[in-house]
Amino acid sequence: MKLLIILSIEEYADEVRRILVNQQIPIYSETEIKGCRCDTKDKAADLTNWFANTDTMVYSHLFFAFQDEASVDQILSEVKHYNRMHSKDQPNPLHAYQLNVEKSV
Secondary structure (H helix, E strand, O other), rough: OEEEEEEEEEHHHHHHHHHHHHHHOOOOOEEEEEOOOEOOOOOOOOOOOOOOHHHHHHEEEEEEEEOOOOHHHHHHHHHEEEHHHHOOOOOOOOEEEEEEEEOOO
């Protein structure tokens, strides 16, 4: 059994849902999260200034599902293909991970 994790920014959450439906994943979970960009290309963010803290937050979604290895491999391939096809117009690619589930009860 594998744990599949996919991260996307809010704007691309529907694309992740589409991928999961296309790959016939019957059950998955998702939650809204806030990501923090603590470093920009020009300089480190000033986290001591609480007025500036909202500028470093990014609204994201975390999706996860427990699936067999073959299903997860197909999803990872589709995420990779999606990122390759949209790399020019989307500066924030989807991130997908496969983790082993050692035990469960």
